[in-house]
Amino acid sequence: MKKDILFYIITLFYSVSLVLFSVYSYSQIDLNLTLWGNPVYQSFQNHMIYLGYFNRPLSFWIFISLVVCFFACYIFFLKLALGKKISEGKVLFLILFSSGLLFFSYPAFSSDIFNYMFDARIVTKYHLNPYEYKPLDFSSDLWLRFMRWTHRTYPYGPLWLILTVPLSLLGMEKFVLTLLLFKFSFFLLHLSNTFLIYKIVKGMKKDLAFFSSLFYALNPLILIESVTSPHNDSIMLTLLLLSFYFINKKKNIISLAFLFLSGAVKFSTWILAPLFIFKLFRKNLVYISALALIIPLIVQIVNREPYPWYFVPLLGIISLFTNYFYLQVAAIVFSFMEVFQYAPYLLLGVYTTEVAEIKTYIFYISLYIIFICVFLYKIKTRR
Structure with a gap:
């Protein structure tokens, strides 16, 4: 009974945090963007802009x-799920509730979704090739007023364009609807993605299926990069998980x-093709695939910087493999540090070289912390 009361208290606390985060996300709305002309909303937006732009500390x-x-509640829910102290219905509720609330948040931490929208708009409105x-x-x-990366042509695979064009058509050139x-x-x-993780793990280790789905779905980094400020790495992961599901x-x-x-969305997953075609490492294919995906990640990081959304497929x-405790710890620590990468920009307000360097330092510090955690865990398990 006491444990149920604690669960409901933490869930309430988590719910309030989600609502506050969704509200907070509007503090990063572009100064040139007005989502709604309603006076009440306008007052709200002005207050949030003042917070985000003029009261940065x-x-x-x-x-x-x-x-x-978020991370404290996340770890609490994982602990309950690992100990079989939370029902499947509650797990399902947490997954739907968290992603449902963040659906209403503003894409505060990346403008990529606006680029996806405009790339499709080039096809549907201007009938030209992006x-x-x-x-x-x-x-x-007018959409260019609040966009970034307007100087590049279409950088993704053709499948992503094919999938986004219908959304642009349904949006009828209306920004908010689109x-x-x-x-x-x-x-x-x-x-x-959450459901596919559940299905795949259920086929390998049935008792960990709900824990694994919760491990992915409530990860704050995943929620931010898949629902709040979403990226097409999500669909790349969807198709990759389907590939794993069918090979099993x-x-x-x-x-x-x-x-x-999956590679027709972003080309990086095609590095796995030889493993699938020649049936290499068949017994450990998923594990080896995770290691292989690190190669294009390194290339992207070297050429640009370690953007948090790059790691969505890897975390998926x-x-x-949530039966490996050290992987759980590594993923949680890494996710926290990657979300923390947004903090320097929120404080300083500009993407300067200094901010980029700080973000890179945070990334390498996270790797160092992971190494220490895994090392200590290995020592502990050998005793």
Whole structure:
């Protein structure tokens, strides 16, 4: 009875934190963007803009406090799930409730979703090829006022464009409607990834299926990068998980087809093709695939910087191996440090070289902490 009361108290605390985070996300709304002309909303937006742009120290500490709350609740729920002290219904509720609340948050930490929208808009409104035309070529378009990376042509695989064009058409050139359609699609992708992790783990270690799905779905980094400020790494993971699912069912051709489709969103997963085609490391294919995905990650980090969303597919695969405690610890520590990467920008307000360096330092510190945690765990287990 006492444990049930504690669960409901923590769940209430978690719910309030989610609501506050969704509200806080509007503090990062672009100054050139107005989502709604309603006077009440306008007053709300102005107050949030003042917090995010003109009271950055307070904004910084609010963000840090909410992130700490998220991870504390996340670890509490994981502990309950690992000890079989939480029902399947409660697990399902937590997954749906958390992602459902964050669906209404503003994409505060990345403008990528706006780029996805405009890339599709080049096709649906201007009837041109985004591989040949960049957003900056349409300088009179009002959407450019709040966009970033307008100087590049389409950088993704063709499948992502094919999937986003219908959303743009349904949006009927209305910005808010199009944004909601895109966000709802990412919301569904997040739930799909959670379900696929459940199905795959159920086929390997049935008793860990719900724990693994919770491990992925409530990870604050995953929620932020898949629902709040979503990225197409989510659908890349969806297709990759489908590939793993079907190879476990010994349906190799279907599995290879989904691997190909995953690479048609972002090309990095095609590095796994030889493993699937030649059936290398068949007994440990998923584990070896996780290691292989580190290679394109290193290339991306060296060429750019360690953006948090790069690690969504890797964390998704790690969620399939929650029977390894050191992987759990490593994933949680790493996720916390990656979310913390947003803190320097929230405090300083500009992406300077200094901010980029701080973010890189945070990344390497997280790797060092993970190494120490794994090392200590190995020592403990040998005693």
